[in-house]
Amino acid sequence: xxxxxxxxxxxxxxxxxxxxxxxxxxxxxxxxxxxxxxxxxxxxxxxxxxxxxxxxxxxxxxxxxxxxxxxxxxxxxxxxxxxxxxxxxxxxxxxxxxxxxxxxxxxxxxxxxxxxxxxxxxxxxxxxxxxxxxxxxxxxxxxxxxxxxxxxxxxxxxxxxxxxxxxxxxxxxxxxxxxxxxxxxxxxxxxxxxxxxxxxxxx
Amino acid sequence: xxxxxxxxxxxxxxxxxxxxxxxxxxxxxxxxxxxxxxxxxxxxxxxxxxxxxxxxxxxxxxxxxxxxxxxxxxxxxxxxxxxxxxxxxxxxxxxxxxxxxxxxxxxxxxxxxxxxxxxxxxxxxxxxxxxxxxxxxxxxxxxxxxxxxxxxxxxxxxxxxxxxxxxxxxxxxxxxxxxxxx
Numbered sequence: 116x117x118x119x120x121x122x123x124x125x126x127x128x129x130x131x132x133x134x135x136x137x138x139x140x141x142x143x144x145x146x147x148x149x150x151x152x153x154x155x156x157x158x159x160x161x162x163x164x165x166x167x168x169x170x171x172x173x174x175x176x177x178x179x180x181x182x183x184x185x186x187x188x189x190x191x192x193x194x195x196x197x198x199x200x201x202x203x204x205x206x207x208x209x210x211x212x213x214x215x216x217x218x219x220x221x222x223x224x225x226x227x228x229x230x231x232x233x234x235x236x237x238x239x240x241x242x243x244x245x246x247x248x249x250x251x252x253x254x255x256x257x258x259x260x261x262x263x264x265x266x267x268x269x270x271x272x273x274x275x276x277x278x279x280x281x282x283x284x285x286x287x288x289x290x291x292x293x294x295x296x297x298x299x300x301x302x303x304x305x306x307x308x309x310x311x312x313x314x315x316x317x318x
Numbered sequence: 319x320x321x322x323x324x325x326x327x328x329x330x331x332x333x334x335x336x337x338x339x340x341x342x343x344x345x346x347x348x349x350x351x352x353x354x355x356x357x358x359x360x361x362x363x364x365x366x367x368x369x370x371x372x373x374x375x376x377x378x379x380x381x382x383x384x385x386x387x388x389x390x391x392x393x394x395x396x397x398x399x400x401x402x403x404x405x406x407x408x409x410x411x412x413x414x415x416x417x418x419x420x421x422x423x424x425x426x427x428x429x430x431x432x433x434x435x436x437x438x439x440x441x442x443x444x445x446x447x448x449x450x451x452x453x454x455x456x457x458x459x460x461x462x463x464x465x466x467x468x469x470x471x472x473x474x475x476x477x478x479x480x481x482x483x484x485x486x487x488x489x490x491x492x493x494x495x496x497x498x499x500x
Contacts, residue, residue, distance in 0.1 A: 165356035172363075204413075219464035220443035260460075286413055286467055 125154025176200050176290060178215070180226050184268035184275070188213065188305070189226070195297035196226065198290035205264060205285030210235070211309030213292040216266065220280055226292060227276050231265030233285075234258065240278055241271050262286070367395045368476065371416055375449030375456070376409070379490070380416070382481070392477030393485075395470040404445060404465060406496070407487045409472040416472060417456055420492060421446030424499030430458040438462065448493075 150156060180194045189196070198215055202208050210229055218225045231237035239255045259265050263282035268274025277283060294304050361367075370390040371380040380391045395411050404410070408419045421427040421440040429438055430448075440446050444462040448454060457463065472485050 162353050162357055165360045166353075168360055169356045217464075217466045219466060220441070222466075284464060284467060287464065 122154050125152030125158075171200075173200050173203075177296065178224075180215075182226075183273040184270050185213070185226055185228075186270040186273070188228075188269050189295060193297060194295055196292045197294040197296050199293045200290045202291035203289055205288040208232070208264070208285075208288065208291060209307060209309075211307040213305050214266070215289045215292060216283060217287040217289060218280075219283060219287060224289065225266075225276075227266040227268050227274070229264050230267045230277075231259040231282075233261050233263060235265065237265040237277075257282075264288070362397075364397055366397060367470065369393055369395050369411070370477075373453075374451050375454035376416060376418070377449075377451035377453070379409070379418075379450045380475070382478075389478070391475055391481075393472045394474040394476055396473045397470040400470045401465055401468050404468065405488070406498070407490050407492055409485055409487050410447070410468045411470040411472060412467050413469060415455075417447035417449055417454070418487070418490070419445050420448050420457070421462070421496055422499065426497040426499075427457075428495030428497075433458045433461070446496075 150159075176198045178196055178198065180189060180196050181192050183191050196215070202212075202214070205214075208214060208229055210232055212229050213226060214229055215224055215226050217223075236256050236258050239257050240253050257265075259282050262285055264285055265277045266283050267276045267278065292305050294302060296302055370392050372390060374381055374384040377384055380393070383389065393416075400410070404419055404422065406419055406422060406425075409416060410419060423440050423442050423444060425440045425446065427438050427440060427446045429436060438446070438461070440462045443465055445465050445468075446457045446462050448456040448458065474484055475481050
């Protein structure tokens with residue numbers, strides 16, 4: 116029966132050279148403490164992977180994206196997007212930001228532009244002068260409910276977004292898209308095109 | 319005089335050395351333990367987490383003494399594959415709350431007062447959730463919610479020893495007024 120003792124021995128601190136038993140003449144140089152025993156190597160790897168995952172999940176992340184809904188901002192194929200995970204759950208997201216979100220009605224992830232935040236009034240359908248397919252331009256408006264946002268693709272004719280599924284919970288936002296990175300020669304920051312215009316002081 | 323001065327400095331030097339050795343050991347152990355924080359966060363996020371239940375929304379299933387004591391139930395929340403295979407009666411957690419699933423996609427649910435319509439068809443990919451208690455802010459206030467908002471399932475009660483054990487959600491009777499789609 117194999118013993119578990121050798122595995123557990125890896126959890127011990129490696130012994131110092133002074134207490135080592137019978138050093139052989141051809142002794143190899145001492146290994147660093149994290150590389151001594153297979154168990155220790157495994158645990159170090161585990162901790163390193165978990166740390167990387169932490170950064171990936173809570174600070175910054177990258178993912179491929181495809182589809183025509185965000186033309187001309189993103190190509191249909193071969194896009195890789197850099198995402199700020201600090202903005203997950205819609206934290207600090209402003210109108211005009213591009214976000215990646217969990218689509219509420221299926222298992223996929225979408226990338227769209229935020230057009231309305233809680234309390235904003237938004238157009239529920241496609242504006243008529245955009246020439247959108249099926250865009251009636253009825254002019255119906257809705258106030259985005261608390262904890263939700265209104266998400267629309269840049270390519271109105273080929274985008275399934277809040278015009279179809281309604282307001283999206285902010286808690287489904289995975290992060291804010293901050294750049295496209297592929298190919299790297301065409302690296303491009305994605306900036307908010309709806310920054311507030313500095314208007315002259317009024318009184 | 320000179321000897322005394324040397325003696326004093328030697329003592330002071332010894333103390334400083336001891337102190338720096340102590341600080342070195344403390345920081346060494348702090349860093350060693352801190353390296354376990356990322357695996358712990360990963361485990362809590364993707365495998366399981368022990369969490370306490372706030373508020374009376376699931377009374378009397380959880381916090382059955384909410385009006386008598388400040389003690390909160392301690393529960394084990396299973397996070398793996400939380401959004402797959404949801405069933406009516408399951409107790410699920412969201413980012414800040416815990417509720418029971420009443421309706422699955424396609425079900426017709428008879429709503430309770432704050433909801434503006436008498437009946438609602440639960441849309442695709444959505445669930446209808448309610449608390450067991452009367453004081454619950456649930457789907458009757460905000461409507462059907464996306465199943466992707468589910469973060470975990472409550473599988474065990476840990477803390478009040480009298481009620482500790484597995485959460486047998488399949489034995490819990492659901493309220494009337496849910497017309498099942500399938």
